[in-house]
Amino acid sequence: MPGTIVSLSVYPGDRVRRGQLLVRLDDREYWAVARAADWNRQGRVSGALTAEREREAAAASWQQSEAEATRSLTGVRVAQREFAGSEAAVSEARASVE
Secondary structure, X not given: OOOOXXXXXXXXXXXXXXXXXXXXXXXXXXXXXXXXXXXHHHHHHHHHHHHXXXXXXXXXXXXXXXXXXXXXXXXXXXXXXXXXXXXXXHHHXXXXXX
């Protein structure tokens, strides 16, 4: 990992043990990049959740519109039958007057 050395715990010729800290690097840039990546990820997650809520709202709206259209079509059919019945009644009334 590239970086600036902040402290050096050993020097040439020193004996070292397994697991011993040898050097400490300046990790401010690493953590800045990590935080930016986390914020970016959080933004994408938030965007995905917003998109999912919008999709659900659109689906609910579509279902409601479809139900309203079905009710309207039913109303049109009822009105057509009533109109046809009224036309028949007018025809009968005309026939009885003549």
